[in-house]
Amino acid sequence: MSDVINEAVKLLSEKLDGTEVGGTVKFDIEGEGSVMVDDAGARAGDEDADVTLSADAETFAGIMSGDINPTSAFMSGGLKVDGDMGMAMKLASALA
Numbered sequence: 001m002s003d004v005i006n007e008a009v010k011l012l013s014e015k016l017d018g019t020e021v022g023g024t025v026k027f028d029i030e031g032e033g034s035v036m037v038d039d040a041g042a043r044a045g046d047e048d049a050d051v052t053l054s055a056d057a058e059t060f061a062g063i064m065s066g067d068i069n070p071t072s073a074f075m076s077g078g079l080k081v082d083g084d085m086g087m088a089m090k091l092a093s094a095l096a
Contacts, residue, residue, distance in 0.1 A: 008029060016094055021037055024047070024050050024051075025051050025052075026049035027043070028053065029056070030057065031053065034046040044067035050087055055079045055080070059079060066095055
Protein backbone atom coordinates (compact mmCIF):
# COMPACT_ATOMS: atom_id res chain seq x y z
CA MET A 1 0.00 0.00 0.00
CA SER A 2 1.33 3.43 -0.93
CA ASP A 3 2.33 6.15 1.53
CA VAL A 4 -0.35 8.36 -0.05
CA ILE A 5 -3.08 5.83 0.78
CA ASN A 6 -1.74 5.32 4.32
CA GLU A 7 -1.75 9.08 4.90
CA ALA A 8 -5.22 9.41 3.35
CA VAL A 9 -6.63 6.76 5.72
CA LYS A 10 -5.11 8.62 8.68
CA LEU A 11 -6.37 12.05 7.60
CA LEU A 12 -9.87 10.87 6.70
CA SER A 13 -10.14 9.03 10.02
CA GLU A 14 -9.26 12.25 11.86
CA LYS A 15 -11.46 14.58 9.78
CA LEU A 16 -14.52 12.34 9.77
CA ASP A 17 -14.28 11.16 13.39
CA GLY A 18 -17.81 11.30 14.79
CA THR A 19 -19.41 11.99 11.38
CA GLU A 20 -22.21 9.60 10.47
CA VAL A 21 -21.58 8.79 6.82
CA GLY A 22 -24.77 6.78 6.36
CA GLY A 23 -23.38 4.60 3.56
CA THR A 24 -20.12 3.83 1.80
CA VAL A 25 -17.78 6.27 0.11
CA LYS A 26 -14.77 5.50 -2.04
CA PHE A 27 -12.00 8.07 -2.47
CA ASP A 28 -10.18 7.06 -5.66
CA ILE A 29 -6.76 8.72 -5.78
CA GLU A 30 -5.43 8.47 -9.34
CA GLY A 31 -2.28 6.39 -9.59
CA GLU A 32 -2.26 5.54 -5.87
CA GLY A 33 -5.34 3.46 -4.99
CA SER A 34 -8.56 3.86 -3.06
CA VAL A 35 -9.76 4.55 0.45
CA MET A 36 -13.14 3.31 1.66
CA VAL A 37 -15.10 5.27 4.28
CA ASP A 38 -18.23 4.18 6.14
CA ASP A 39 -19.65 4.56 9.63
CA ALA A 40 -16.91 2.20 10.92
CA GLY A 41 -14.17 4.58 9.70
CA ALA A 42 -11.61 4.77 6.90
CA ARG A 43 -9.55 1.92 5.47
CA ALA A 44 -7.63 1.09 2.33
CA GLY A 45 -9.81 -0.82 -0.13
CA ASP A 46 -11.43 -0.88 -3.52
CA GLU A 47 -15.05 -1.98 -3.18
CA ASP A 48 -18.39 -0.86 -4.56
CA ALA A 49 -19.63 2.30 -2.83
CA ASP A 50 -22.70 4.54 -2.73
CA VAL A 51 -20.55 7.39 -4.02
CA THR A 52 -17.05 7.51 -5.52
CA LEU A 53 -14.95 10.67 -5.36
CA SER A 54 -12.03 10.69 -7.80
CA ALA A 55 -9.12 13.12 -7.89
CA ASP A 56 -5.40 13.19 -8.50
CA ALA A 57 -3.08 13.02 -5.49
CA GLU A 58 -2.38 16.78 -5.56
CA THR A 59 -6.07 17.72 -5.51
CA PHE A 60 -6.82 15.18 -2.80
CA ALA A 61 -3.95 16.51 -0.65
CA GLY A 62 -5.23 20.06 -1.14
CA ILE A 63 -8.72 19.06 -0.01
CA MET A 64 -7.33 17.27 3.06
CA SER A 65 -5.14 20.25 4.02
CA GLY A 66 -7.98 22.73 3.53
CA ASP A 67 -6.16 24.56 0.73
CA ILE A 68 -8.73 23.39 -1.84
CA ASN A 69 -12.47 23.63 -1.26
CA PRO A 70 -14.13 20.31 -2.28
CA THR A 71 -17.04 22.10 -3.98
CA SER A 72 -14.65 24.33 -5.95
CA ALA A 73 -12.61 21.26 -6.94
CA PHE A 74 -15.79 19.59 -8.22
CA MET A 75 -16.90 22.68 -10.15
CA SER A 76 -13.49 23.03 -11.81
CA GLY A 77 -13.33 19.34 -12.77
CA GLY A 78 -10.53 18.44 -10.37
CA LEU A 79 -12.85 16.26 -8.30
CA LYS A 80 -15.24 13.86 -9.99
CA VAL A 81 -18.32 12.46 -8.24
CA ASP A 82 -20.08 9.27 -9.29
CA GLY A 83 -23.13 8.16 -7.32
CA ASP A 84 -25.07 9.67 -4.42
CA MET A 85 -24.58 13.44 -4.75
CA GLY A 86 -26.27 14.08 -1.39
CA MET A 87 -23.72 11.93 0.39
CA ALA A 88 -20.92 13.71 -1.48
CA MET A 89 -22.24 17.11 -0.36
CA LYS A 90 -22.45 15.90 3.26
CA LEU A 91 -18.82 14.80 3.07
CA ALA A 92 -17.75 18.07 1.47
CA SER A 93 -19.07 19.99 4.47
CA ALA A 94 -17.34 17.59 6.89
CA LEU A 95 -14.01 17.92 5.04
CA ALA A 96 -14.11 21.70 4.61
